[in-house]
Amino acid sequence: MREITFAQALEEALIEEMERDERVITMATQRAPALENKFGDKRVRFTPISEAAFTGIGLGAAGSGFRPVVHWGMVTFSFVAMDQIVNQASKIRYMFGGQADFPVTYRCSTGGGMQVAAQHSQSPYSMFMHLAGLKILLPSMPADAKGLLKSAIRDNNPVVFFECSRLASTTGPVPDGEHTVPIGVADVKRAGRDVTIVGLAYYVREALAVADTLTTEGISVEVLDPRTLVPMDAAAIRASVRKTGRLVVVDEAPATCSAASEIVALVTEDPETFRALRAPVQRVCAAPVPVPFSPPLEQAALPDRARITAAVRRVLEDARRPDPLAR
């Protein structure tokens, strides 16, 4: 299969969906000359730096028959538009009794590791997950990125699509031709026996690298990528944990009230999965600080392979609880 970058995969998805359905329009504060040439500046809207306005414009146009794809730029800039997201987009369908659909996709880049300091290194997925009414996507691989963005644009609900900055230039196989990935379905990126690592975005790749290394020690790691954060595929995560008995969640957001917290809660509140758990769960998350600029500090703030490996060892070494299945 051909290999393309994450960024190219997203661009392909957008172009294909715009070709497929002329109600798809885009809005962003950054010009997209290639798209503009192809689809014209009526459909490819370049906007003033007015995120609150164009977030709501996307919603209003969606409620009036169009399928806007709105790019906030960095997730950072979405906070200027938070009223339209929290008070409008996430509530509008239910609050009005389901009388209209709002097929709008909000895209934005996320994450640290680029030495651009606190404001420009955020991963606040969980703040959006907490809102009942948004679907939330977070791919880790180019093929998922393409397939999920296409599904997002075709979905009849407000969808927030997070694009991890550190993944933009990574490559991977992407099928030719029509390729979609269903919303709400997790993916086992690597099967394993001894411990489940649930990774998000960039940290799926890091978890896979850790799994590779630990293999040489005879440790078999299963790496699971939720891909969709809302609706979360709790069944897949629980099934994996029931199999391995151990869970490590890796995410570059700070731990408090994070997606990682939610995954831990989904696992430990399920009676059957809880009983299969052989060690305390581990969250490997960012330190509870705004991401600092200086490279050694930034590295210390974000998860890395060493910390993931250490967490895996901790859940494995916690041998004080016998395997309930006496495996």
Added chain:
Amino acid sequence: MREITFAQALEEALIEEMERDERVITMATQRAPALENKFGDKRVRFTPISEAAFTGIGLGAAGSGFRPVVHWGMVTFSFVAMDQIVNQASKIRYMFGGQADFPVTYRCSTGGGMQVAAQHSQSPYSMFMHLAGLKILLPSMPADAKGLLKSAIRDNNPVVFFECSRLASTTGPVPDGEHTVPIGVADVKRAGRDVTIVGLAYYVREALAVADTLTTEGISVEVLDPRTLVPMDAAAIRASVRKTGRLVVVDEAPATCSAASEIVALVTEDPETFRALRAPVQRVCAAPVPVPFSPPLEQAALPDRARITAAVRRVLEDARRPDPLAR
């Protein structure tokens, strides 16, 4: 001890702190004639409906030597100001290397149960907890409300102070004279043996009512009120769960990535507490919907005593795991 309402307790706290320190000023879109008469309209600022601006004004004035107490009205309206909260207030001290303090207190009302529908019935504590850099308070009783608001105003950091609407008219004993409650210290509102209920705000009262009822069945419930959500008193929660072996968390926010998720994660990732857990934890939260207007639907969406009681029974009935301490 005298009994006063939650709202009165808050008003007392504010007046006492304004008397104590003339650098304390207030801002709100609602006039406060009593305060204005007492302290003058220079210190008691009535503002236009411009939450983003006056949230940042509070921060800037705090960084310039004042101690603003900014009232957003409902937490709903804070989302218009989210940039100033997320990108500025929560990051400003650390990002600038700690060179200045920002003693600003943000107050707002929260919660459902008042038949004012989705936009005006929100409890998004966890969205603020996720941000490293804010202290977050959520009292349940008048005495805590007074003592914590005073501590918030004296604290040299941005503090978000949530005031549950359904508590405003509830009463309770409040000490005369100087009374503060330390930030970061949970409170056992009722000691018990068999199960720990961690309740938030209004649901502390509901948990106490459930505990009363269950007592007649010989079930001994411990009710713990974190009071502070950041920094969370994990030690107190874990100690209680280690004692009872069972945990129910009650909160009127939807469960996903909520404060309840965080409490579950804090408990289950701690090895000692995890080993003491005798049943899966239970989150009793709002349904994952925008709070609906119609009373029967709203009731169905929010936690109530029946659901709390059922959760307690579930964790008690889960007898399949023996008490590890063979108590």
Added chain:
Amino acid sequence: MALTQAELVEIFRKLVLIREFDLLAVELRTAKRIYGAVHPYVGEEAVAVGVCAALRPTDRITSTHRGHGHCIAKGADVNRMMAELFGRVDGYCKGKGGSMHIADFGIGILGANGIVAGGMPIACGAALAAQLEDAGGVTACFFGDGATGEGEFHETLNIASLWKLPLLFVCENNRYGAGNAVESVRAQTDISLHAPAYGMPGVSVDGNDVLAVRDAASEAVERARRGDGPTLLHCKTFRMLFHAMRDAPQPDMRPTDVVAAWRGRDRDPVTRFEDHLTSRGIATAVEAQRIRDAVKRDLEAAVAFAEASPYPDPHDLLVDMFAE
């Protein structure tokens, strides 16, 4: 374009219907027969009716927390509105929205909104849709004087003008936002003065004169339909009742003489238009009374409709969350 006699009478009927609907809502809320918050539009009826008289049924509007009048003016069914206030399944939102969230997308009502200025971007989005549809559609965006304090006011005026969106910005300046006089929250009080900063026309109009509003709105609508972009229509009006009520009305701190003056027969938008009709022989006092009576019967029927409708089934709590 001059209005026919029938159109003039229909304008009067709408004014009366809005007036009586909100007086009734206050009564019902006081009696605790309905729930939540009520923000009466009493005294401002000429704005909604005048603007909507300039619109086509396919045109769209966005509304505010004080939204009953906008909905009725745009043609909403008072039965379904009333059922919504009662929290019943036959309400516009199946009881999920209540007073502050009435919408009827089928007739272009994109929703009332509990967030001050929150509907403005949505209105812009509807106008963008109309521009792309290229069928002459127009959107009217209602907002209060208080909403001009919000950033969304500024952002949407700029974008709408830049993109020449077919949009009417209708500022209902009732001189107060909740209890606060406009001069206490704005550096200068003539709201139309914002328009030049966005290169758009700003028009001030007597918001209690329904025909003046309708004429100004018609001109703005024509401009929008021509593709010349938005207009800021500044309607000067007054709220005759309190700002809002839950179990009881919020105290009204406005000077009583000012309130009394605005309640005079010559200023009240309903009686004023009634006198206009009768003095010009377009309708007689008897006909006017007949309309009032019919409106009251319609509203009684609406209450009966609402009360006959069941409460939503709690088992349907999760219905309507996500579209297929």
Added chain:
Amino acid sequence: MALTQAELVEIFRKLVLIREFDLLAVELRTAKRIYGAVHPYVGEEAVAVGVCAALRPTDRITSTHRGHGHCIAKGADVNRMMAELFGRVDGYCKGKGGSMHIADFGIGILGANGIVAGGMPIACGAALAAQLEDAGGVTACFFGDGATGEGEFHETLNIASLWKLPLLFVCENNRYGAGNAVESVRAQTDISLHAPAYGMPGVSVDGNDVLAVRDAASEAVERARRGDGPTLLHCKTFRMLFHAMRDAPQPDMRPTDVVAAWRGRDRDPVTRFEDHLTSRGIATAVEAQRIRDAVKRDLEAAVAFAEASPYPDPHDLLVDMFAE
């Protein structure tokens, strides 16, 4: 108030220092000796220097993503600025902030800001503090033409004027926001036209003429100190380099002839002021060259200072989170 010769020479030195600092930053970033994003202020120096020449040391400012010039003009130490770009502990933020987050609260620099318009409310808060302190303090708030698209622009102008805050709104209109011409994002391009909507004076000035900026700023500062409220100062200038760089500069899509014209000796704010000084006999060409040489030496020293400073210790990661 006329400036002394020494003051004029100091203005020249500051212009040169800002110019050379940012050229050096670009060089260092290209060589990967510093990190993150760099937004060069090259070409806009006269705005920061002119405005800060009208301020007292105790006055406050807020800055933007393109903030090096504002900091230097207000008196920041280039050693500590440079150490911050290098991510070292002796940087202004101990390496935690980097280029976009330099602050020095001790001399009234309340911080650069990575959020377009994000500093405007904070500036208002500083001005409110000054008003309460009642000691004649003033705040200058820098922001770009692109920032006028944000709601915070509107909200702060209204509140500042309503409350008569001692504030200068300094719009640095460099005709582009990132790659986008101001006429592509604004319905009308004269930013000073917003002022009347807020009942405040709006003044447009040649932002490449440091003395014109200084004079206009002085008048606005006096007005603010008198208690008469804020002024919107619209400074017309141009960015001589690209918008931003990380590993490489972002492509510059602006018309090359326009860029070339703004780079001409008569328009470049540094050479233009140099010619002003020499033609009036305030300084000789030799003296000007001596100043340039001294600035370069200072900057070499700053780099040496920065490189001698250690990286922060990862064990200190949690330090500075919360105040006692």
